[in-house]
Amino acid sequence: MAEFAAKVGIIAHMVRAQVRGQLQYRVSFVMELIGSMMTNALDVATVFVLFSVGGGLGGFGGPNVLLMASLSAVAFSGSDLVVSNVDRLREYVRTGMFDSLLLRPLSSLAQLMAITFALRRVGRFAQAAVLYVIALFVADIDWTVGRVLLAVVAPFTGVVFFSSLFVAGATVAFWWVESGEVANAFTYGGRDFTSYPITMYGGWFRDLFALGLGFGFVAYYPVLALVGLPDPLGVPVWLHWCSPLVAFLAAGLAALFWRVGVRHYRSTGS
Amino acid sequence: MIISARGLRKDFTVTRKVGRFRRERHVVSAVDGVDLTVERGELLGYIGPNGAGKSTTLKMLTGVLYPSAGEVTVCGVEPVAKRTTLAKRIGVVFGQRSQLWWDLPLGESFALLRHIYRVPDTDHAARLTRCTELLGLDEFIHTPVRQLSLGQRMRGELTAALLHGPEVLFLDEPTIGLDVLSKQAVRDFLGELDQRGDTTVVLTTHDLADIEKLCRRLVVIDHGRVVHDGTLDELHTRYRSRRVVVADLDAPWPTDLTLPGAEVTAVEADGHRVTLTLDGIAAGEVVAALARAVPLRDLSVQEPEIEDVIARLYRSEA
Numbered sequence: 262m263a264e265f266a267a268k269v270g271i272i273a274h275m276v277r278a279q280v281r282g283q284l285q286y287r288v289s290f291v292m293e294l295i296g297s298m299m300t301n302a303l304d305v306a307t308v309f310v311l312f313s314v315g316g317g318l319g320g321f322g323g324p325n326v327l328l329m330a331s332l333s334a335v336a337f338s339g340s341d342l343v344v345s346n347v348d349r350l351r352e353y354v355r356t357g358m359f360d361s362l363l364l365r366p367l368s369s370l371a372q373l374m375a376i377t378f379a380l381r382r383v384g385r386f387a388q389a390a391v392l393y394v395i396a397l398f399v400a401d402i403d404w405t406v407g408r409v410l411l412a413v414v415a416p417f418t419g420v421v422f423f424s425s426l427f428v429a430g431a432t433v434a435f436w437w438v439e440s441g442e443v444a445n446a447f448t449y450g451g452r453d454f455t456s457y458p459i460t461m462y463g464g465w466f467r468d469l470f471a472l473g474l475g476f477g478f479v480a481y482y483p484v485l486a487l488v489g490l491p492d493p494l495g496v497p498v499w500l501h502w503c504s505p506l507v508a509f510l511a512a513g514l515a516a517l518f519w520r521v522g523v524r525h526y527r528s529t530g531s
Numbered sequence: 532m533i534i535s536a537r538g539l540r541k542d543f544t545v546t547r548k549v550g551r552f553r554r555e556r557h558v559v560s561a562v563d564g565v566d567l568t569v570e571r572g573e574l575l576g577y578i579g580p581n582g583a584g585k586s587t588t589l590k591m592l593t594g595v596l597y598p599s600a601g602e603v604t605v606c607g608v609e610p611v612a613k614r615t616t617l618a619k620r621i622g623v624v625f626g627q628r629s630q631l632w633w634d635l636p637l638g639e640s641f642a643l644l645r646h647i648y649r650v651p652d653t654d655h656a657a658r659l660t661r662c663t664e665l666l667g668l669d670e671f672i673h674t675p676v677r678q679l680s681l682g683q684r685m686r687g688e689l690t691a692a693l694l695h696g697p698e699v700l701f702l703d704e705p706t707i708g709l710d711v712l713s714k715q716a717v718r719d720f721l722g723e724l725d726q727r728g729d730t731t732v733v734l735t736t737h738d739l740a741d742i743e744k745l746c747r748r749l750v751v752i753d754h755g756r757v758v759h760d761g762t763l764d765e766l767h768t769r770y771r772s773r774r775v776v777v778a779d780l781d782a783p784w785p786t787d788l789t790l791p792g793a794e795v796t797a798v799e800a801d802g803h804r805v806t807l808t809l810d811g812i813a814a815g816e817v818v819a820a821l822a823r824a825v826p827l828r829d830l831s832v833q834e835p836e837i838e839d840v841i842a843r844l845y846r847s848e849a
Contacts, residue, residue: 278639
């Protein structure tokens with residue numbers, strides 16, 4: 262445990278160095294921060310517009326839809342803040358710069374996260390977090406100890422789930438440097454899928470994404486568990502509480518995939 | 532021994548276009564059965580032409596690449612399996628792969644590396660002071676790395692690789708592209724490191740001056756195989772590099788004169804200048820015999836050129 266804490270401390274040092282490096286280019290940083298905050302404001306506006314029009318979506322009332330949308334936003338923007346730049350692995354593999362990460366006494370994945378960390382994304386995450394807290398108050402929740410725990414844990418499990426996806430998507434670069442935007446179909450596509458009640462989608466596609474790939478466990482099932490509603494599609498109640506387990510599984514698979522990927526790393530001529 | 536490799540091999544699959552759509556897959560062995568042992572404290576020159584497999588070997592020794600076959604241990608551990616353990620015990624300078632933070636002052640990179648390698652403050656400070664003195668880091672330690680010249684950066688890289696007190700230092704072409712002064716600084720520094728004897732150094736280079744000044748032992752590889760393992764002198768002996776004596780005489784060369792251990796290869800200037808090629812015998816004996824036989828005015832001994840030896844070696848094994 263002390264060992265783990267020490268490693269986290271080292272990674273924190275690297276992240277701070279990364280931020281200091283980015284602050285060297287002040288104008289560029291400020292411009293990007295402003296740009297990012299304007300997009301976020303538009304995102305939030307979209308959600309409110311959706312409400313004022315329908316008042317509900319896919320058979321769920323406004324507050325519950327807001328809860329799903331904001332939980333999904335926290336999960337996605339949180340993982341966006343922590344790992345979304347890991348797809349720069351492509352560059353590191355193509356140029357052979359990944360060598361320098363393998364020469365240091367730290368996990369190569371943790372280092373990659375540290376050196377691709379982008380502070381400007383913190384704004385989006387903060388906005389989403391505020392929205393989530395508001396949604397928790399607005400929604401009609403019969404608070405129990407279990408539900409309080411779930412409300413706290415659910416954003417983290419969502420972040421872990423999306424982060425696993427980002428990492429798995431980036432890992433493809435070890436085999437296929439031109440992997441391009443394939444992984445984005447699952448990450449950005451997944452964000453859109455998890456923002457709304459899955460009852461809006463149809464058939465086999467919905468089952469594949471919600472249960473097969475686990476996207477239902479980011480926001481839809483946790484919200485059902487929080488507000489105590491049964492699933493109109495008939496998924497049993499105990500499964501609504503399983504999002505931590507699903508996130509754990511996803512993280513394990515992504516880590517395994519990463520390890521296999523590193524073994525396939527070919528480097529480049531010097 | 533601190534490094535041991537047995538039958539080390541690395542295969543790469545390359546695809547080649549055949550016709551419009553078809554692609555053929557080939558397996559190419561970049562390193563093809565290298566045996567290598569290095570004792571603690573040695574300074575080893577690992578040389579070979581471009582594409583011979585030098586860097587690939589180094590990457591397998593440092594845990595970056597997973598070997599296709601063979602056994603390898605460095606500091607008693609298997610590099611890929613114990614990558615992070617090994618990383619604390621070795622230092623690496625790969626010319627093109629910087630260990631420094633591009634946008635931060637050089638000194639901040641060193642501070643970060645102290646955290647990453649968890650080096651006690653006093654050890655770190657002592658090593659940094661020594662490197663600062665020997666490499667003259669004072670002038671640019673507060674400059675962002677991106678603004679450093681190549682020579683300055685390479686001095687920074689060397690320091691970065693040594694701050695955690697590694698047992699083995701791997702250097703991949705540390706003098707490539709440097710100006711004369713920076714080359715000299717790097718070479719002197721490595722010479723000093725070798726003198727102290729507590730760090731094992733494995734060096735790849737194309738710079739023949741590096742080899743002559745630093746490497747007592749040379750391992751030459753070509754097409755992924757070791758073609759020579761020994762001293763520079765042994766390399767000369769094996770490839771019959773011979774020293775040449777050029778003598779200016781006061782009287783013409785007597786054509787019937789023969790000297791033991793030397794062959795007359797040219798007589799010029801109406802017999803007043805003679806060129807003798809030695810058969811490995813010490814030059815002194817031949818010169819003494821020469822002085823007894825003819826009136827000498829001037830004399831020069833030319834050492835064999837290492838460029839020629841290496842070039843011959845590469846050609847003969849191709």
